[in-house]
Amino acid sequence: MNSVTVRAPATTANLGPGFDSIGMALDMWNELTITRGEFSVSTEGQGADLVPQDTRNLIVTGVNAVFNHIGEPIPGLQYHCTNAIPFARGMGSSSAAIVSGLVAGSAISGADLSKEELTVLAADIEGHPDNVAPAIYGGCTVGVRNGTDKWIVDQVSVPEGLHAVLFVPEMLTNTHESRAVLPDMISRTDAVFNIGRAALLVNALSTGRFELLKYATDDRLHQPHRTQAFKAMPHLIEAAIKGGAHGAFLSGAGPSVLALSTGREVTISYEMAESARTHGVDGKPMIMPVAHEGASVVSSS
Template sequence: MIRISVPATSANCGAGFDTMGLALDWRGEFSFEKADRLVITGCPEAYAGEDNLVWRAYQKGCRAAGFEPDPLHIHIETDIPFARGLGSSATCIVAGLAAAWEIHGQPASRQEVMALAAEMEGHPDNVAPAVFGNLCTTVMTEDQAVMCASDMSLWHCLALVPDLEVSTAEARKVLPGDIPLKTAARQAGMAALFVQGLERGDQQLVCAACQDRLHEPYRQQLIPAYSRLKEVCMANAVPLWISGSGSTMLAISRDREQLESMRDWVSRHFGLEGRLVDPDGKGLVICHE
């Protein structure tokens, strides 16, 4: 049996729209075992067939590596919420791809897993941290993904999860097709300052740079609590962003107690569930039993 663990992720960190993703120590666990026929357990029955994302990723990995896909018993254990901007689909894809090599007795190449996962997802911002951990800045060139990981051990996180699904497809529809040059230049500067602040542990700088102009002004209408929470966080120097396409919002701080107080305040005033998590530095973890 092979067990594969993949972290949840928060993409579009700060001003890093479609380029920055952060791994969180909130994990999906997957086990794989050869079987006489495909059996998928641990998920709703509607997703326990040939169209299951983990199984599809496993098949894609087998094709890429030149293996014949074996029937498997796949067991899924995860409480990462679906359609909330926490990379639940990326965990499934990364686990299935890695299993293709491991089930056939070969170590999975993380670079290969990331490249194939980015193909399936359509972008690398969630899959890179799911594979490598930490904060990953990733840009797709014509033929490859160029990536750099930043250590996040100084920081703590608070995931605020509304009882509201936001599909990536719907969230994409509200975005403009073009942006002014001035906006693009500002966003590039903010993204650079954001990473510098994270690496220096400068919370004031990170908060000042956590101002997106490419997606949050348009997607905030999909998340009723966001506008007010952003105001409160800015006033208290707490960086906050819409995680992925939402509806989850992620706050970070050097001070875990500050996030604990924020969690309690948000629960009282907004009725939102908050989960304290830390950045994950491991990424994809594979164990053989």
């Protein structure tokens, strides 16, 4: 195989209470083409002027991880990315890069790795499975670490028709900095609060009882602490619920806020944008379905 093109979806992580473990794929895609030849990296679209154009790029990390995994030398490759996913906005741009690199590396090397193998490699690179697992499997996933070197990932059945309504601020979020504000210790009360809501979230999604999402997407582990740096967040969540969303939460480390809906998407989008304007937050709303398929090979030659 001389060349391969793959695509990987945007994702939203945590979904409120499922910190570092629950994620969902969104119908917005980055595309990667790798071709045998002298090493180069080029990017167009979202984040083109921000992502590294060398071996530090996470797509290169993903491809290299496959060749290291199978014990083969890394060949010279040319990388070209076409990015639609907003960069550093809490929509899984880094996970899409890692996963597209892994899928492309698996194809061009002939390794033909399973989704389970791809997930282990991706989660080891990312450090947690909440974004990479749905990027690989599609839909909604729950991922947990089993011991020090294994991951367990399971899919949550999500009914068709569920949409994501996002408000995507212009400001960027550094995930490492966003995680640094989180406390190392939490109270038993807050732990019980999140355990119950994470369980309710999975049940509400799998049974289609979307009226429960208003309560199931609440959180005490990370959102209250991240509000310190993004004070408009609770107001955007409140506006989404007012507009008719079933539930709303900070998408990943933010700053994007995401609402889940099965109708009234335009109204929800308007309410979120208006709340953002009122609180002096520049950005744009987006509406997209949940992606029920994960990353895949588009073409090869």
